[in-house]
Amino acid sequence: AQSVTQLGSHVSVSEGALVLLRCNYSSSVPPYLFWYVQYPNQGLQLLLKYTSAATLVKGINGFEAEFKKSETSFHLTKPSAHMSDAAEYFCAVTSYSGAGSYQLTFGKGTKLSVIP
Amino acid sequence: DAGITQSPRHKVTETGTPVTLRCHQTENHRYMYWYRQDPGHGLRLIHYSYGVKDTDKGEVSDGYSVSRSKTEDFLLTLESATSSQTSVYFCAISDRRGDRGYGYTFGSGTRLTVV
Numbered sequence: 540a541q542s543v544t545q546l547g548s549h550v551s552v553s554e555g556a557l558v559l560l561r562c563n564y565s566s567s568v569p570p571y572l573f574w575y576v577q578y579p580n581q582g583l584q585l586l587l588k589y590t591s592a593a594t595l596v597k598g599i600n601g602f603e604a605e606f607k608k609s610e611t612s613f614h615l616t617k618p619s620a621h622m623s624d625a626a627e628y629f630c631a632v633t634s635y636s637g638a639g640s641y642q643l644t645f646g647k648g649t650k651l652s653v654i655p
Numbered sequence: 656d657a658g659i660t661q662s663p664r665h666k667v668t669e670t671g672t673p674v675t676l677r678c679h680q681t682e683n684h685r686y687m688y689w690y691r692q693d694p695g696h697g698l699r700l701i702h703y704s705y706g707v708k709d710t711d712k713g714e715v716s717d718g719y720s721v722s723r724s725k726t727e728d729f730l731l732t733l734e735s736a737t738s739s740q741t742s743v744y745f746c747a748i749s750d751r752r753g754d755r756g757y758g759y760t761f762g763s764g765t766r767l768t769v770v
Contacts, residue, residue: 548695573758582745582761583698629697642688642713643747643759647697 541566541634543613545646553654558602558617560649562630565611571633572613573643574604578626586628589613600624625653658682661746661762668769674733676765678746680726686749687729688759689713689721691742698745704729736769743767 546561564570571590575583587598594606600623604615615628630646659680668674678687686705690698700713702721710721718740720732733740743766747759 582763584761585758588758642700642703644700645698647695
């Protein structure tokens with residue numbers, strides 16, 4: 540079964556500093572990987588996705604992620620943190636659930652705090 | 656997201672009572688999912704549907720049932736609510752058509768408290 544592990548349940552960065560959120564996956568087939576963001580009291584919003592095209596994926600709000608097969612990683616980065624980036628971030632991998640349906644399996648999330 | 660709505664947004668119920676949460680979509684997507692979100696656990700799949708009257712269990716289905724009589728509506732029922740079912744419930748939709756890379760669109764969630 541496919542799974543993802545997010546390293547660090549809480550990450551704090553200073554405003555303007557590099558954001559790095561870590562995600563490692565486990566998959567027996569080539570994975571499709573996603574990053575979602577959740578702002579307080581809201582649903583999840585897709586940040587970016589990897590679907591076996593370019594290994595460096597650019598998303599919304601200046602975020603990007605690099606797929607590294609050798610490291611089974613899909614870490615999320617942003618060069619300069621903004622206060623509005625404070626949220627919870629979820630990594631997810633697609634897995635087949637039968638009857639032609641695929642489901643997303645999520646990591647436990649990383650809460651990002653941005654310090655002014 | 657405007658194409659998917661959940662109701663109610665908040666609910667407080669007593670232990671042992673039945674509760675039904677509704678997910679309504681206007682996107683005509685085939686696939687619908689119910690997740691629960693709990694601190695330290697991320698999102699866990701409860702049930703999903705791959706068409707009208709076609710549903711299957713997810714990772715944490717015990718104590719929950721679902722129904723989908725129309726493409727646009729996916730209902731989640733807690734047969735007899737327990738305190739362990741206090742959570743935030745999210746509905747998601749997808750129009751996969753075999754494309755694994757589509758991702759989901761999520762509703763805004765229902766915060767359920769069982770007292």
